[in-house]
Amino acid sequence: QKSVSGKVSDSKGEGVPGASISVKGTTAGTISDAEGNYKINVPNAGGTLVISSIGYKTVEITLGNQTTVDVTLEDDAASLDEVVVTGYSVDKRRESTGAISTVKTRDLTTVPSASVEQQLQGRVAGLTVVTTSQPGSGSQIRVRGFGAFGGNAPLMIVDGFPVGDVNYLNPEDIESTTVLKDASAASIYGARAANGVIVYTTKKGKKNAKKLNVTYDGVFGFTDPGQGQKMMNPQDQAEWTWTALRNSGAPLTHPQYGSGATPIIPDYLKVGNRSGVVGTIDIEAERAKYNITGPTIGDYYQVIKANKAGTDWYKELTQTGTIQRHSLGFEGGGDASRFFVGLSLQDQQGILASQRAKRIAMRVNTEFDLFKNVRIGENIQLTFLQILGRQGGNNGLQSSQDENDILGAFRSPTIIPVRDEFGGWAGTTALGFGQGSNPVANQQAGKLNKNYNALASGNFYIEVDPIKDLTLRSSIGGTFNNFYGWGYGRPIYETLENKSVVWSYNESGGFRLGWTFTNTATYKKKFGAHGIDLLVGQEALNTGFGKDMRADGRAPFSGDPNYITISTLDIRNPATSVKDNGITFNSYFGRAIYSFKDRYIITGVIRRDGSSRFGQNNRYGVFPAVSAAWRLSDESFMKGLAWVTDLKVRGGYGTMGNSNNVAPANQFNLYEQNVGTSGYDINGTNGGIVGGFRQSRIGNPNAKWETSITKNIGIDGSFLKGKLDVILDLWQKDTKDLLYTLPITQTVGSATAPSVNVGTMVNKGIDIQVITRGKFGAEVGYEFDVTGSFLDNKITQIGGGLTYLLDVNPGFRGVNPIRNQLGYSLSSFYGYQVVGLFQTQEEVNEALKPTATPGAAIPTQTGAGLGRFRYADLNGDGTITADDRTYLGSPVAKFTGGLNFRLTYKNFDLLAYFYTSIGNKIYNISKRFTDFYPLFAGSAISERVKDSWTPENRDTNIPRFEQNDGFSTGSQSSSFYVEDGSYLRFQNLSIGYNFPTTLANKMKLSRLRVHAAVNNLLTVTKYGGLDPQVAGAADTNFGVDLGNFPMTRQVTFGLNVGF
């Protein structure tokens, strides 16, 4: 043995204390002292030193004969020396002039989710993510607000080519994730960059790696569905039903609870066609009559016993979810080649029985040097993807607004059991309980539905360096997506309304093929203090052409799923098909960067795009941007400030385009033939139609690109020798020429109006990222990474003299909560301001006066009554009219942020992650179902109602429980439904243990790590619904909670192995 000593320094030459130094393959190890010096015994011959420290990249040094080894560690963090991959180029953050954020792969893999994009939440300043907990849920990802009335999803680039969705990516395959936020960064993507760009790059392997590097990463976990909302037990519900009847002067009678002063809890809810049966029945005699298979409605015969103990429908509906992900990575390279192969499997079972997401993927990335200056390569992924039971449109995001099974759990009265006496489903077929279906039955039947998606995606490229510093690159990429699925509609016999006696069934399938052809040339050279970096390119693409087919029908002879096909249906609807030619783009772009001594940097970007979405007149748009940076810390006057390690000021101004929010056929006048909308049985046959043609679209050949103008000022600062990094951006994005389907007069008929460029919108905000790292004492390393974003979104012009978007007015059983209006954010809530409840008969009498007195203390109000809502008379005309409706809040968060906290101690590391959303409101429309009696009278009642207004309980904001569903109760959009949606979520706490290298090596492993985590540990919120993260149907229509899928607690265990 011999002794080796040396010093561990950072890039500034400062000693790094507490770095761990070990000899690979042995138990020998030590730690550097306060100055960074170390001393260690090593074997006489050979050996490898491994030096690591938190915040730095781990270094391995092969020992020869030397006895002194000084090591300089490179920073390893989202800090300023890192490399940023922008798709067409790879830049150093140090030299960049734009607003760019990166996300570590570690952060993407911490919490397992079906799509990697969900893990961006809180990780990037200026990027907001709203999603649902459904397996395979889509996400509303917005970079720097909402630029337009729709189509605000960022452009996603994988290995250089644009993709529609990244749910096929395995996070373990990803090497880098870069978010381009402002025009100076994103304008290289020009016309499609207005919503920001997220660039993913997958692992490539390393040339000369010599050794094949094999890794296994596995995670396994459980999701606990948690608790539902508190609903009344059977006795309470019966008594409150009586309260509602009494409060309305209605006779005290109910199909279940009998007639009389007190309600009677029946023993049986349904015995044949009798409801509310008290006493015993001859169960065997009833069994003989039992019939849940029809064949016609009159034949059904059920016996449903009252569940006097009360059914916890949420508990019955949900189950423990599971998730597992296994990834194998093979990385390596030779002198003239490198490769990465990733194999992965992910399987997520949701908390509802039918919900499941599965992904099996194989990725092969390779690159070969054909000659010294010619490289060819490919990135290909083959994926099997299956997302089952996802509820709600907009990739599942709309589920929060739907009357789905989650809401079903809160509509079903607790007295109804899940099953009837003989094993069939129980439900509202027992009279007096509203009309909802049995959510458990829905989920069980939903398990029959399947879909299969096979995707092949990737690109081939060639790179040539004809002369030094010049690289020509040509890439052709594509995505082929083949999809097939089928769904069953079960015979529903247990509900009051939805009775359908036969099975229905549908099948559909299709394919899309999209491609992208990109050619670029880059030239990068330093002339003394002058640096030049040039990029020019051309790109042509088709988003995807293909066809879909669908067939459906009903009434198969047997309900056996193995029997049912389209061919075995007795009644078949005509099959339908759709052809899609895709959308084409053709683009030319260039970028020039000039830098002087790395101190002054100026960047210019320009891109010209054409799209088939627009007519000839305005097909092309040109989008330039300029930006500059000044490295203050290199100036002599800053030299004295030792605590400033690096300080750069950036500024940028530029334009970007967007065409997402315009239909591909927008430029055309079109007619359509459609069975339902243009056919007619002109011959009076009662057996079919003659086809007809109606005008379906009015064209606008003059529509053009939406343009957003971005201004950005930022600093990148590194202080205290790299212990503190600060990235701060102030930005504003003004969008003009917003495409909007401006309604046209109804005298034109029902043809779709074209989009026209009319609106404007302003988004502004502040993005902050602060990273601090260091050590507590000698052995505990820490890192705080805080991101925060302030956002203000405002519609500034709609066009056509309109003050709000006429065509976005979603209704929820008569309540219309949303108005997108001038001066407010998208999807703002709108309605009457509740100032209180009517407390006295005098107040009521005053409000019922037919003639209005302007400025009256108690204005005239339709339907006024004791304990009902009193609305604010905002225009002071003495009467409550539609003009008194007002802005009630916005679902757009004013601030979102994440806090990532990492501690290391010896071989342990601890990670805690918090996410917060502040200043957003939620429209809790589910209360319309659970807190008011008349909406489907008899459905379950919330415990909250016990605090409703009575003459004895006046100090409450919950109105009197009564039959009336008038203007002054729950039927109008009012501030009663608007709740504060701010929350702080402890999203992840994980503990990992890295086995000592020596121990790992004994097991013939290079790395061995185990970890355990708890996700969604705790949510602090005042919100009264199930969960405060509420998505929606569209950017103009979200934040309404009707049946939101909650984020619930998850426990995971994981293993990482390097072979």
Place this chain on the structure above:
Amino acid sequence: DSFLEVPPTGTLSKDQLTGLPGLEGSLIAAYAQLSALSQTHSGPSNWLIGSIRGGDANKGTDPGDGTEMIPIQRYEYVSTDQVAGNVYASYFDGVARANSVLSLLKEAQASVKDADKARISAEARFIRAHFYFQLKRNFNMVPYVDENIGVGNGIEKVKNDTDLWPKIEADFKAAYDVLPETSSSVGRANKWAAASYLAKTYLYQKKYAEAKALFDLIIANGKTTGGRKYALLPKYSDLYRVANDNNSESIFAVQATVKSGSGNNANGDLQLNFIQGVDPGTCCGFFQPSFEFVNSFRTDANGLPLLDNSYNAPANAVKTDMGIKSDQPFTLDAGPLDPRLDHSIGRRGIPFLDWGPHTGASMIRNQPNGGPYSPKKYIFTKAEKAAGLTETGGWGHQTYNAYNVTIIRFADVLLMAAEAEIEVGSLAKALEYTNMVRGRATNASDFVMLNGAPAANYKIGLYSSFPTKEYARAAVRFERRIELGMEGYRFYDLVRWGEDVEAINRYLKYDQVLLPGALGGAVYTANKALFPLPQSQIDLIGKDILKQNPGY
């Protein structure tokens, strides 16, 4: 460059439609809008805005279902409501489709024969007039647009300052002059349908002389498109059977069909109006006949109606099973009743078509809210269901069927002719027409039977004379109520007679005592005779162009 020229898919351009097949096809699309594409608010049966607004029925079902219809039954509609907006949009879609045909005709290819052009034009004008007629009586003043105006050509600036009656008359007149009497396509409007609608247009304007002259011609010479001479069917109940679509009494009807692949081609505007939870239909218990309407079927010792409205008096009111559960006993009303009651209204103890006796509360979704009665006229029979004439609707229940919804039937024409006779002709002729309609109802072989005997005490007689004009008016008006009940006529009749305020408040006063939850506090005022123009249209086009109706 051509790379960026991506043609649209699955659609046609205008120049593909100017040959005869394209023109015929666009005319079909105009006919298709007659069914309002299954829209429950604006469908051809007018069950919501004609019958419910007229007091024949209330919305029924659960208060929480179809909440947008509550302002209709309570006469609390305002300009931001959904219903008036849907009605306006749906009718103008029909106008636009007809205009689209007429516009295409202007560019017809040379191969299209003049005779075809003339016929297609006349049919399109008939359809356009039908929709303007609907707009006129619901909104009064709306913008008048024809085929000569379009997008980019001033259509956004058309004011609602033109009286529509002359335009409607001109279109019906043109159709009457040009259309053939018969066609193998029995769903087409023919000469006599145009004549009948034109005469109805005259009657709405109180142009009694013109109306009478035309009614005389129609009654003497009129025939259906299928070639049947206009005549009443022998049995009233046969009017409502699918097998009798396009019968001798069907002057113009919306053709409904199943098996087309879309419920829009069936009479989907009725899809909510079936029995909740059980057959027939299983959904959703809307459109429940009112107590007052049921009472109006009470007859006197001569089998004549109680024209003095004394049918609501406690001694005359029809006995109901309100508040009585299905397993509790109920004895049927024993007093004299017009037999058409039990063809129009489902009530406890009376056979509900061939589905067996109505069981009362258990067939009603929410009796305290909607009362004890069910609609009956558009309900399919067990036999029709077995024959495949029904179809599964949007919620998975069988609520679409192939029964044509009639726009004008011969009984309607006879009673309109009687009105004209009273004003400008002979009371004897009016009596004759009225008794023709009543006479058909006296057909005992059409009485609803139970256990081999008439299910109730049916007593109906003919009028022996019309002593005065006043008496004749009252008799004819009452006859329209009974004969055409639940068929979408009542509200418009009341308004044109100027009886709306009195009659509707009489109904409200009676029914709101029994249905305090649904109707309590509701009052009808004269301005509710018209819908408000949709606020969204005024917001879009401008107050200076679209003038709102008074009182909104």
